[in-house]
Amino acid sequence: MKPQVTFRWFGRAMVASFVWLLASCGGGGGKSDGSPPPAVSTPPVTGANVQTLRVGPGPAGLSVRVVNLLYTSVRLCMPGTDTCQTIDHVLVDTGSTGLRLLSTAVTLPLPVATAEGKSLYNCVQFIDQSYMWGPVASADVYLGGPALDGEKAANLRIQLAGSAGAPAAPSVCASGGFTPNDSPSALGANGILGVGTAPQDCGIGCELNPANGVYHVATGGGALTGVAVSQAEQLQHPVSRFAVNHNGVLIHMPAVAATGAASATGAMIFGIGTQPNNAPGTVRVMAPNVNGYFTTTFNGRTLSRGFVDSGSNGWFFGTDTEPTYPPCSNAPQWYCPSSALNLQAVNSSVNGQTSTVDFAIANANTLFSNAATYALSNLAGPVGDDTAFDFGLPFFYGRQVYTAISGASTPLGTGPYVAY
Amino acid sequence: MLTMKPPSFTMWRTPAFALAASLLLCTNVQAALGRAPQARPADAADAAPAARQLRAAPVNEAYTVSTLVEPTGTVVREFVNAQQQVFAVVWAGPVLPDLAVFFGDHFTAYQQAVQQKRAAGQRGGVVHARKPELVMLSRGRMGNFEGYAYIPTLVPHGVDIKTLLP
Numbered sequence: 001m002k003p004q005v006t007f008r009w010f011g012r013a014m015v016a017s018f019v020w021l022l023a024s025c026g027g028g029g030g031k032s033d034g035s036p037p038p039a040v041s042t043p044p045v046t047g048a049n050v051q052t053l054r055v056g057p058g059p060a061g062l063s064v065r066v067v068n069l070l071y072t073s074v075r076l077c078m079p080g081t082d083t084c085q086t087i088d089h090v091l092v093d094t095g096s097t098g099l100r101l102l103s104t105a106v107t108l109p110l111p112v113a114t115a116e117g118k119s120l121y122n123c124v125q126f127i128d129q130s131y132m133w134g135p136v137a138s139a140d141v142y143l144g145g146p147a148l149d150g151e152k153a154a155n156l157r158i159q160l161a162g163s164a165g166a167p168a169a170p171s172v173c174a175s176g177g178f179t180p181n182d183s184p185s186a187l188g189a190n191g192i193l194g195v196g197t198a199p200q201d202c203g204i205g206c207e208l209n210p211a212n213g214v215y216h217v218a219t220g221g222g223a224l225t226g227v228a229v230s231q232a233e234q235l236q237h238p239v240s241r242f243a244v245n246h247n248g249v250l251i252h253m254p255a256v257a258a259t260g261a262a263s264a265t266g267a268m269i270f271g272i273g274t275q276p277n278n279a280p281g282t283v284r285v286m287a288p289n290v291n292g293y294f295t296t297t298f299n300g301r302t303l304s305r306g307f308v309d310s311g312s313n314g315w316f317f318g319t320d321t322e323p324t325y326p327p328c329s330n331a332p333q334w335y336c337p338s339s340a341l342n343l344q345a346v347n348s349s350v351n352g353q354t355s356t357v358d359f360a361i362a363n364a365n366t367l368f369s370n371a372a373t374y375a376l377s378n379l380a381g382p383v384g385d386d387t388a389f390d391f392g393l394p395f396f397y398g399r400q401v402y403t404a405i406s407g408a409s410t411p412l413g414t415g416p417y418v419a420y
Numbered sequence: 421m422l423t424m425k426p427p428s429f430t431m432w433r434t435p436a437f438a439l440a441a442s443l444l445l446c447t448n449v450q451a452a453l454g455r456a457p458q459a460r461p462a463d464a465a466d467a468a469p470a471a472r473q474l475r476a477a478p479v480n481e482a483y484t485v486s487t488l489v490e491p492t493g494t495v496v497r498e499f500v501n502a503q504q505q506v507f508a509v510v511w512a513g514p515v516l517p518d519l520a521v522f523f524g525d526h527f528t529a530y531q532q533a534v535q536q537k538r539a540a541g542q543r544g545g546v547v548h549a550r551k552p553e554l555v556m557l558s559r560g561r562m563g564n565f566e567g568y569a570y571i572p573t574l575v576p577h578g579v580d581i582k583t584l585l586p
Binding site: 066123209316381392 | 514
């Protein structure tokens with residue numbers, strides 16, 4: 001394989017992402033003034049391929065407010081049995097691939113995976129210097145349908161993060177003061193359901209380089225060594241393992257008023273153009289370039305790193321130098337314009353398609369002021385990078401967003417892409 | 421884009437052409453921003469397979485570049501001024517490098533940026549800081565990280581720092 005070819009493949013395989021930030025407080029004050037904001041939801045959609053999603057308060061054990069986190073429930077079973085449990089408050093992330101659950105939330109004695117006859121461990125790093133680390137296990141994972149029995153990913157490889165008794169994370173995973181996402185308060189959820197564009201969590205890099213840093217085996221006495229893992233044996237995209245409706249997902253969230261909502265209930269519909277309930281209407285298809293991005297034109301600038309990520313909890317763009325939307329003085333991670341602003345971004349893809357995204361941002365302190373509000377459509381902050389635009393969860397409100405798995409055939413073309 | 425050419429994976433697959441003949445090996449990894457670079461030619465005698473070091477010819481007279489290819493495939497480049505101080509570090513690859521090693525005394529500023537982000541309830545996006553003593557940015561998508569950090573006061577005169585960054 002020529003390097004260029006390999007790189008292209010690699011770039012597409014690594015499109016998955018989710019730059020994860022630790023749970024902590026919900027940003028800003030949280031004084032409760034005024035009446036509770038309403039809850040909003042999309043019209044109910046039924047079907048075996050329909051999974052309910054909800055933005056609202058976090059899981060038990062999370063004592064602080066984090067807004068704009070998209071949660072769902074996952075049912076997992078001992079492989080080949082009907083011994084099951086359901087885990088709530090699992091974060092739905094279109095920026096990563098694979099199911100990762102906090103081991104403290106999993107009561108089933110799931111069989112652990114091995115490589116070279118030794119227990120297999122998985123690491124994922126997030127951009128804020130946090131990580132998830134733990135053994136790879138297998139479970140029958142059920143999603144969709146009225147009783148979480150609609151779609152099945154049999155014998156799916158998942159990660160059990162923060163497992164007691166596991167070897168400590170190796171330095172390549174946890175180095176430099178990295179923080180483990182091993183509790184609900186650290187993670188803000190009981191796990192992450194990665195439904196991004198990559199079919200596996202790592203791809204060819206982990207198949208060819210045992211020192212890639214992602215997969216390790218225990219060699220006894222707490223020692224670990226890197227191990228090459230074939231793509232088939234890596235953490236898999238759960239949807240890709242369904243018998244049907246396995247080419248991607250549609251996330252349909254309700255519109256959220258400018259002042260926010262107490263909760264927002266929507267749906268993830270499995271498959272793209274495979275059923276009447278996931279037939280795409282008129283949408284624009286944004287295919288990622290080799291680095292996983294599309295181009296975004298915003299505020300007179302052309303940004304080379306535009307991307308959509310349900311695991312980001314705001315609109316993130318710009319640095320901190322724009323006078324009309326200055327950072328909040330008390331929390332410069334968010335913008336505090338003096339009044340709401342209507343803005344526009346234009347996305348263009350390597351496939352030649354373009355789309356215009358109209359949105360509004362508002363003063364973050366004002367948005368945070370009602371402590372009962374969890375869904376905020378107008379929350380924005382600096383990305384700190386004048387080449388990037390992160391279309392986080394607010395982008396999903398009032399939209400139907402399709403995420404196609406790399407290599408999968410759909411009526412809109414072959415994945416990977418994001419369409420809306 | 422500069423950072424992804426060559427991509428770290430390709431670099432790993434093809435060290436022969438990526439690193440050419442000037443490959444050096446070193447063990448000394450105790451240097452960081454504001455200090456001497458991670459490896460110096462003198463260290464080559466203490467060869468260790470874990471770190472492969474290319475010490476490039478000067479790009480211009482104002483600075484030199486040291487490139488470290490980690491076993492993971494992540495590539496870290498250090499930009500060194502005439503006083504042999506690292507004034508900028510740039511990285512790209514499937515996993516983050518140990519930023520504590522490369523940031524040295526400035527790692528605290530980075531951690532503060534992370535903590536402030538958490539405290540503000542922000543998720544996603546990137547970690548960034550813009551202070552008089554340190555400008556840094558760490559971004560990426562899962563399995564594809566990149567970033568940079570530099571000390572504005574150590575950047576050689578006449579060098580446009582933006583041309584060195586990803």
